[in-house]
Amino acid sequence: MLTFEQKLAILDSYPQLERRNVSLGRVNYHYEESRHEKKTVAFHLHPNGNGFVYAGLLRGYETDDKGMVNIRDYGEPELRSLLEASITSLSMYIPEAPAPGKRKKKQADGAQTLWTNDEGHTLTLKPEDDLWYLYAGLQLEMAFETLEEAEEYLAEEGFTQVQV
Numbered sequence: 001m002l003t004f005e006q007k008l009a010i011l012d013s014y015p016q017l018e019r020r021n022v023s024l025g026r027v028n029y030h031y032e033e034s035r036h037e038k039k040t041v042a043f044h045l046h047p048n049g050n051g052f053v054y055a056g057l058l059r060g061y062e063t064d065d066k067g068m069v070n071i072r073d074y075g076e077p078e079l080r081s082l083l084e085a086s087i088t089s090l091s092m093y094i095p096e097a098p099a100p101g102k103r104k105k106k107q108a109d110g111a112q113t114l115w116t117n118d119e120g121h122t123l124t125l126k127p128e129d130d131l132w133y134l135y136a137g138l139q140l141e142m143a144f145e146t147l148e149e150a151e152e153y154l155a156e157e158g159f160t161q162v163q164v
Contacts, residue, residue, distance in 0.1 A: 001073050004047045010079055011042055016087065034090040041086050043068055053082050057089035057143050059133060089142070092149060115159040123159060125150055 002010070008027060011017060017029040022044070029042035038054060045051035049072050056067020061082070063069055071079055115123045124135045132144040134154075144150040154161075 001049060002076060002079065004045065004049060006076070007045055007049075007051060007071070007079065010076060011045070011083070014083060014087070017041055031087055031090050035092060036090055038067075038090060041083065041090070053079070054086050054090070055082065057092075057131075057145070058085050059140050059143055092142070092144060092153060114162040115154050116162055117158045117160070121159075122162075123154070125154070 008019075011027075011029050012019065014029075016033060017031055020028045020030060022028055025047050027042070027045045028040055029045075030039045031041045032039060036057075038056065041054050043052040043054070051071050052064075052068035053071050054067055055061040055063050055069045061069045069082060071082070074082070112124060112126045115125060121136070123141065126133050126135065127147070132147055132150040133140060134142040134144070134150060142150075142153065144153065151161075
């Protein structure tokens with residue numbers, strides 16, 4: 001288990017996070033570049049070792065009803081991995097909703113799609129529980145709130161949809 005000071009040092013090493021001291025000696029870290037309403041990455045880090053990191057857009061973490069993961073017993077590699085995934089998930093672009101009647105026809109909602117790039121890497125995009133999940137094999141790479149958001153990310157990364 002990391003000490004409060006070690007956790008602060010790790011969080012301070014992320015220049016994109018802004019430290020904010022709050023009541024009772026607790027500290028929050030905000031990501032002002034977030035493309036979501038959510039900007040708090042680390043919440044209520046406390047000198048007793050308790051604290052939370054936002055993972056509401058990620059899979060594979062046990063979160064509370066606000067999407068926060070308790071990091072009390074995290075080591076440095078686990079904490080850094082969670083922080084990087086949290087920041088990345090908050091960095092994803094959310095397009096504006098199209099005007100009524102202007103929406104393009106996409107593949108049937110609920111359909112799994114394959115994507116590939118020029119280097120031969122293949123990713124799978126699957127809808128589950130009102131989110132879109134991007135997998136490399138069995139490993140979760142990213143989660144998206146909308147199909148459009150996922151497709152934009154894939155296009156930016158040089159992936160094209162495999163036509164079946």
